[in-house]
Structure formats: C-alpha cells, structure tokens
Amino acid sequence: MRLESFAPRLLHWYDEHRRDLPWRSTTDPYRIWLSEIILQQTRVAQGMPYYLKFTETFPTVTDLAAADERDVLRLWQGLGYYSRARNLHATARIVADEYGGAFPDSYAKLVQLKGIGPYTAAAIASFAWKEKVAVVDGNVFRVLSRIFGIATDIATPAAKKEFTELANRLIPADHPDLFNHAIMDFGATQCVPVSPVCLFCPFAGDCEAQATGRQAELPVKEKKTKVRDRFFHYTVLQSGTRLALKERTGRDIWSGMYDFWLTETDTPGGKPAGLPADLAARAEVSPVFTHILSHQKIQAVFHTVEVPVDFLLPEQLKWYTFEELEDLPKPVLILKYLKGRYQF
DNA sequence: GAGGCGTGGCT
C-alpha cells in the first residue's frame, strides 16, 4: 500500500478504538517515563496497579529520587525484571540532582539515561513533547511486518534498523504522539499475535499478510529461548520470631532482592551444605516448589530449622523480624514459600 | 551480537 495512506487510516481507527489509560491523560514526562518503564515486556493489566501505586507513593521524580532503592524494589516486587526498578531509581536521582528535576526534553538526551533505550526515548519524546520520532516495539514489528509483508527476522539488528526507518517514514509531523499510541493500540488489540481480527481491519485489502494468508507466519522470529534447569536448596534459619535473609548481589537473577541461605546443585538431588549434622537432621523439608522464569526453570526445596539466638550466621545473612521482613523486596518464589509456611 | 533478565496469562 502507499505509504501516505497508512497514517490517516491508522489514526481514523484510533479515533474509534483508543484505550483510555491513566498515563495518556497527562503530559508529565515523569509519569509517561514511569509508565513506559513499567510496561516494558509487561501487559497493561499487569502493570496498571504498579503505575497507580508508584504515582501515589512517589508523585514526582524528586520523591522517587529521595527514596531508598530497597523501598523502590519493594514497591516493584512481583513485577519482574528488577533491573528496571534499579535503573528507574538511578535515573530519578540523575534527573533530580543533575537536571534540577526537569526531564531532558529530546530523544537524543533521553536515550543516554539508564534504562531508557530507543523505544522508551521515542515514547517519552513523542508523548510529552510531540517530537517526531517513531516508537518501535513488538507491536510495531508485528503490524508493519504483516501489512508490508516484511519477513526479516525481527531478532536481528538489521530488522530493527529496517522497521525503524519505515516507521519514521510513516509517522506524520502533525500528530506523532497519536500515531505512536495508535500503532501500539492497533497491535495490542486488533493485529494481535494469534488470531488477529482481520475481518474489520482498516487495512483489509491492502495487508500483505492477509492477502497471502501469512498472518501466523509474520513477524518472523527465529530465536528460541533455551530454558536452563536449576536446583535450589534453601536453608531457612529461624530463631523465635526471626528469619535469616540476605540481599542478592551480582549478575544472577533477582539482584537487589532478598532470599534465604542458598545452596545450588547441578542435579535434583543433594542437600544444603554447611549446616551442622544435628541441625540438618531436625530440618523441616518442604515440597518442591517449581518456579518458571522466561529462561530458567527453578526447582526449590526449603529446609526450615530452628536455631539458637547465638547461632553464628554464615555469609551475609541477617536476622529480620516478620515485621521487618515484610518491608524487604523478595522474589515471588520466596513470597510463595512464606505464604505457605507462615501464612504471610 | 547473542544471551541474560521475571512474572502471569493464554492456548
């Protein structure tokens, strides 16, 4: 189809089908930024309560900057991809301290901030300041690959370049913000991955995928993610009303979150190392918890054991009362154990 | 440039 007729048709569709979302009724770059970080690789329904919690707890970027990273992670708890929260906090401090609380006002400056890549910079710049720069996310890949019949593997940098150039030729100068919202809404609600709604499509007759019946084949994505098996043995040290936890550090999963004394093995068998035999014998052993991540399948067993108050805690473990424990950011796996064992 | 990084919903 002709490039000039794409935007008018899309905007006409958006006029009748747009979703009313709280971050669309503001031009505050802080709220737009916050919503975009939350929505990275995350559905609207899942992110919505987090957006509401964050804007209520931290009404401005200065409020967010003043918080402890741990409290930001605690509010992010359950949403996953926790580096988003750490980068969110770090960038809030940069904006508050080095930009006087005012967000940089261009794509070029935004994309230099932590956690803000090409997509998010384009979203903020277009929504907050109507800069003419196209967003390219999973929706855009899908919509454009189908309508224009582009079979380039979207996992490659070449595809990123190709689709970005096309989107930037399609985006109109007068309504870049509406165009970006529209193409994402269209992808999210009509031109969906499985069983797209082609019957009432505004591009019916001009869609390459529909014409050739290749809706299910486009976009092309070659890479299959491999899932790694991991076996966790947690020792939950309990002393009266306290449990021993530690902060996870390094480049593994759940960095910045808190969990228990962990021993990992390469095979399903084995027991947590380091616990004196007399204590190990007394430990209460949980059923196997299977926890699925996008790239890992974790099978975890919790060995709960009561120890004396003067028990010498190994590694970086520290005692926390149940009240203190509530305020620590914890992975969902740990939350599920606590809920089952202690009715948390 | 390929792989790591969460969680929950859907088919």
Place this chain on the structure above:
DNA sequence: TAGCCAAGCCT
C-alpha cells in the same frame, strides 16, 4: 501440557 507471548534494555 508446555510453550509462547507482553509498550526492551543491558552487557
């Protein structure tokens, strides 16, 4: 059921 998917970014 077991995979696949969802408004990406970082290393």
